[in-house]
Amino acid sequence: MTADSMSRQREAVREDWAGRAKHWDNRADQVAEPAERMNVPLIEAADIRSGQTVLDIATGAGEPGLTVANMIGPNGHLTMSDMVPEMIATAKRRADEQGLTNIEFVISDMADLPSGDAQFDRTICRFGLMFCPEKPKAISEAYRVLKPGGRAAWMVWASKRDNLSFDIIDEAAKSIFGADNPLHDLERPFSLAAAGSLEALVRGAGFECDGEQDVVLSPKLPADKPFWGPLVDMAAGRARDAASPEERAAFDAEVERRFGKMITDGKYHISMHSRICSGLKPA
Ligand SMILES: C[S@@+](CC[C@H](N)C(=O)[O-])C[C@H]1O[C@@H](n2cnc3c(N)ncnc32)[C@H](O)[C@@H]1O
Numbered sequence: 001m002t003a004d005s006m007s008r009q010r011e012a013v014r015e016d017w018a019g020r021a022k023h024w025d026n027r028a029d030q031v032a033e034p035a036e037r038m039n040v041p042l043i044e045a046a047d048i049r050s051g052q053t054v055l056d057i058a059t060g061a062g063e064p065g066l067t068v069a070n071m072i073g074p075n076g077h078l079t080m081s082d083m084v085p086e087m088i089a090t091a092k093r094r095a096d097e098q099g100l101t102n103i104e105f106v107i108s109d110m111a112d113l114p115s116g117d118a119q120f121d122r123t124i125c126r127f128g129l130m131f132c133p134e135k136p137k138a139i140s141e142a143y144r145v146l147k148p149g150g151r152a153a154w155m156v157w158a159s160k161r162d163n164l165s166f167d168i169i170d171e172a173a174k175s176i177f178g179a180d181n182p183l184h185d186l187e188r189p190f191s192l193a194a195a196g197s198l199e200a201l202v203r204g205a206g207f208e209c210d211g212e213q214d215v216v217l218s219p220k221l222p223a224d225k226p227f228w229g230p231l232v233d234m235a236a237g238r239a240r241d242a243a244s245p246e247e248r249a250a251f252d253a254e255v256e257r258r259f260g261k262m263i264t265d266g267k268y269h270i271s272m273h274s275r276i277c278s279g280l281k282p283a
Pocket residue numbers: 013017057058059060061062063064081082083084087108109110111125126127128131132133
């Protein structure tokens with residue numbers, strides 16, 4: 001990939017997330033509980049403990065950083081970083097609301113971190129690496145800023161097929177807003193879906209690594225309470241906002257129709273599949 005095309009991709013990602021930020025700000029608190037279920041295995045894989053210095057990369061609206069800030073306590077220090085100021089503003093709002101004081105906020109591209117070498121005990125990144133056009137560089141940057149003996153952990157989505165809500169929302173968006181709608185990114189979130197692709201990157205940067213861990217959640221949610229409003233806004237809010245009222249109504253109906261097919265025994269049966277890989281920087 002040329003430097004020009006890399007830079008165009010980076011700008012496209014930045015613009016996309018700046019546009020999505022208002023939906024993430026509106027919805028982040030509503031999805032905090034399911035988000036926490038995804039935080040737990042990542043935090044365990046990173047071996048986060050009280051008193052550590054931690055960098056949360058691509059923190060977005062604050063996951064899993066806010067949980068980590070509580071865990072590391074007043075003697076620990078968390079840096080929440082993201083490339084998009086509009087996203088990190090939500091993390092800051094939520095941190096302030098929780099009265100957290102052990103956090104600093106940094107706007108930075110994960111492929112070009114502003115921190116000096118060997119600053120952190122841990123780096124974590126939940127659902128951010130997939131969007132970076134310079135993935136090997138991003139992983140090398142995490143390696144560089146870790147202390148020897150430090151640990152990094154990443155979490156990425158497995159295939160769209162195994163993540164039913166995304167599949168439904170994307171298929172509905174494709175059918176109503178078009179497959180090449182520039183306001184709806186159908187591919188990037190799944191750019192590390194292939195088993196082993198994350199591990200190869202982590203090993204390639206010099207980390208010692210025990211392989212990838214699959215995280216599969218299969219929630220069954222009451223059919224009388226449509227649950228997907230926040231997910232639709234966070235995933236497809238940009239394209240939906242720009243659509244005509246008729247298209248918006250058609251999209252909403254299509255989403256409802258597709259989720260309706262997932263009902264068995266009075267419950268929506270949903271599947272979520274992600275992968276974690278953690279790496280140790282040799283001491
Ligand atoms: C799906 S959100 C994940 C946010 C949060 N970690 C979570 O799991 O809810 C992706 C985030 O990655 C950020 N991002 C994308 N590319 C980035 C890059 N190259 N460097 C830093 N942040 C990036 C976006 O701004 C966005 O906030």
